[in-house]
Amino acid sequence: MSIETMNSTTAVPLGLSPVLIALRTCFVTIIAVLIICGNILVVAVTRRVTNLADSTKVLMTSLAVTDLLVGVSAVLSAVASALDRWPFGDVGCHFYAMFKTVAISMSILSVTCLNIERYIAVTRPFKFPLWCTRRRAITLVVVASIACLSCAPLPWIFAISPYYFEGSLLCFYSNTSIYLNLVFLLSCNVLPTLLMSCIYWHLIKISREHEQRLNRNGNNEANNNRDNKALKTFLVVTLTFAGCFFPFALVRVGRSLTGKLIPNWLQFLSSWLGTSNSMFNVWIYCLFNSSFREMAKKVISERFPCFNRSVAPAVA
Template structure:
């Protein structure tokens, strides 16, 4: 039986997709397990990271699996419902990620700009409300866009065509552009305040250590946001300007940009492991299997 270019393309597609999916699932399970297991990581900021990691995990476990199934059989085989469900999960989880990043930026704002009010403003109760609101709004937007608002999903081959009419840009604005502008403004404010703190620092050694620790955490989480923007901005720009150019953006390019966006879910665990020493310590303990042979919940992660 001859091996056609289509078969080679499908094999490479499945191989890359499976690899990315496995890395997403494994990396985010590490993050989730670390935060749940180690008491040192039970902080409001890390609960937001836990919510973000859960969304990333579901991208690998649901969205990519749907997409690879559609690649093998096409959406004509599965029907329009599966095509829409894939899009629902995609929009919901992407929106959840960016709303969680928004919440993290608010957390960092109080930690750096108003440190004396941080513990009374950003409590576990407040963070739980932030997480619930993020997931609820994202679910309503994701399922509402596909089943009620947007009826322009066209099933072509592998169910990759997502057409947004000129009159309906509410989805991208709510789920991407507005949160992005909000986060950029917040991090700009944090940067300016941090610069003033450096110039006029007059405090104890312990106070200096706390300020440095908060700034490092803010820098790391800003990098997480930067990676998110790097991965998702090209896709949103393409679907925003596609209607203006009479849908001239080719489907393979949109498909590639979608994969770039999904790959963001794979990068975050590497960022945490690279910049956070306590996450590195937690990852080592989990990967080595020590948690199965002893109680390390109260371990001091360096």
């Protein structure tokens, strides 16, 4: 029986053992908790860190909020996993699919805007403070959010129904057209990744030339070092995003080519690799930005004083 012919609330359970259902539910719950907690931490730290431009802070916060929404949707999948069925009905499946689509679309736009901002920062360093202001960044985020929300009901208007994929525990719009899936794979993953990789390679070369020029002139290179770190950080964010969603897009193409159902384990791995992308950014920021890492430690120690306790040495 094809998934495309199933009603979202009548998907047949996979017949997993209670142990496997419990392990699956624990995995999905851990992913959801890490996404939610990690992105709340990103929002808190981004507001307080000082070595980032205001526009960068706005865009990082926007990306964290949209990733937080992905974490909220993962909580619903955890409930569906525990019950081994979709408990929220057809209407819930519609709203889940729209919610997920808006969150992913906003993530893509946020990553794109961060890349454009880094391009301006490196290629137009003197105009960057004038072009990329906090107010303009907020305006850009608001306009992008309105655009995504405006497009969200379109599948509903055109009677494109979402389906509950029991293998991946997700409600999503099903599309069996090989042409549309290939366009999705190329336009949303392969071509942007290749293009951004080439652009970043060029930007890194420019940044290194700036650094060498500053070293020869004996100028203060603090700002250039900051730009270098931000450049490398968002390059890793972009490549991680593309790498996490590539298997999901590839599975959709494979299903369209073969006309057969994808194994449930492959559906699960590809879908949750894409979802897990939303928890990786906090680790990337901490790994590549020492100021962000130190501020994260400070925020955690302030919110959870127990982590700050130490055992005093015994006095003889």
